[in-house]
Amino acid sequence: MEVKREIHVNGYEIGQGVEEALISLGFSPDPFLQTGTRHTPPHHFTFATYTSTSERDYVWKKALRLVKDDNNFRGYIESETIPEKFCRKFDPTAYSPDGTKFPLPRCETIDLPPGRHKASDIHVKRHGHPSRDELEDLFLERNFYKVCTPRNTIFTFQTESFEDAKEAYARLVEYFERTGGVKQVDLEITGKFFRKPADFPVASVVPKGYLT
Numbered sequence: 061m062e063v064k065r066e067i068h069v070n071g072y073e074i075g076q077g078v079e080e081a082l083i084s085l086g087f088s089p090d091p092f093l094q095t096g097t098r099h100t101p102p103h104h105f106t107f108a109t110y111t112s113t114s115e116r117d118y119v120w121k122k123a124l125r126l127v128k129d130d131n132n133f134r135g136y137i138e139s140e141t142i143p144e145k146f147c148r149k150f151d152p153t154a155y156s157p158d159g160t161k162f163p164l165p166r167c168e169t170i171d172l173p174p175g176r177h178k179a180s181d182i183h184v185k186r187h188g189h190p191s192r193d194e195l196e197d198l199f200l201e202r203n204f205y206k207v208c209t210p211r212n213t214i215f216t217f218q219t220e221s222f223e224d225a226k227e228a229y230a231r232l233v234e235y236f237e238r239t240g241g242v243k244q245v246d247l248e249i250t251g252k253f254f255r256k257p258a259d260f261p262v263a264s265v266v267p268k269g270y271l272t
Contacts, residue, residue, distance in 0.1 A: 064108060064142040065116040066248070067123060071103035075132035079103065082126065085119050093208040099216075099263060100207050101135055124254060136255035136262055140181070146247035148233045152187050155195045155241025162198045163231035164217075164271075169203045169264035172220065177253035178265050180225035182217040184232065185244040189213050195241050205263055212243065221268040222249060228271055 068090075069082060083089075087107045092100040107123070109115050120139050127137050172178065184199070189208055196215075200206065204215040219225040229247040236242050255262055 062110055062144045064110055064144075064147070065113060066140045066142065067107040067116065067120055067137065068140070069103070069105040069123060069127065069135070069137045070101045071105075071133060071135040072101045073132050073134040074103050075130040078126055078130050078133070079105070082123060085122050087119075087123070091209070093210065095208060097206070098261070099205050103135070120252060127254065127256060133256050134260060136253065136260060138177075138250055138254075139252040140248040140250050142246055142248050146229060146249075148245045150236055150240070150242055150244065152243060153240035155193065155239060157194070157239045160235065160238055162202070163235045164202050164228055166202055167266050167270055169218075170220070170267050171261075171264050174255075174258040177255075178218045178220065178250050178263075179222040180219050180250060181246075181248040182219075182225060182229055182232065183244075183246045183248065184215045184217075184236075184242050185246075186213045186215070186241070187211075187243045203264070203266065216263070218263050218265040219270065220265045221270070221272065223272045224266065224268065224270045225249075231271075 082105050087105040090104050090106040092104055094100055094102065107119050116139065124137060127133050190213065199215040204217045207214050217228065225247055229245065232245050236245065
């Protein structure tokens with residue numbers, strides 16, 4: 061089974077020369093459209109490999125040192141794993157709920173203190189940049205946050221517990237198999253995470269026990 065391993069650098073401010081150094085390590089610029097929201101850093105880079113954890117871990121150490129040594133850096137760096145079984149692609153169709161209830165309940169999110177980080181991300185991709193509709197309202201009401209790339213609109217849901225993430229992922233896949241409206245659903249497991257400064261505000265998470 062294929063496993064994708066990624067590192068993301070999300071920089072709200074970075075020092076001179078850091079972008080070039082990241083690209084020399086194999087990162088690619090992975091820009092968000094700047095919509096003015098707090099989840100769209102102007103500097104976003106992605107490193108991805110399907111080969112081995114050792115390659116990813118080597119790049120992680122180098123990139124983490126770049127971030128730590130950059131006196132201007134504000135943001136975070138994260139290392140994630142996406143097993144093939146947690147990557148579900150859909151044929152593009154219009155959203156058609158037909159009375160089907162959205163599978164996730166509403167819940168207040170929490171901010172994790174310095175030294176702790178999310179267990180998982182769930183990303184739901186929609187093709188292009190559709191006008192706001194019922195499905196977008198459902199995402200936002202349930203504490204997904206929205207970002208846009210040149211090709212996709214992505215809604216992200218973060219959890220404190222991996223067990224909750226697995227349950228949420230399964231429910232979402234089953235739901236969108238019935239309703240359509242999305243392009244892809246991924247569950248990414250967060251292995252390592254570093255934010256700078258230590259209290260840099262990152263996205264809140266749904267607390268452990270949300271679904272399990």
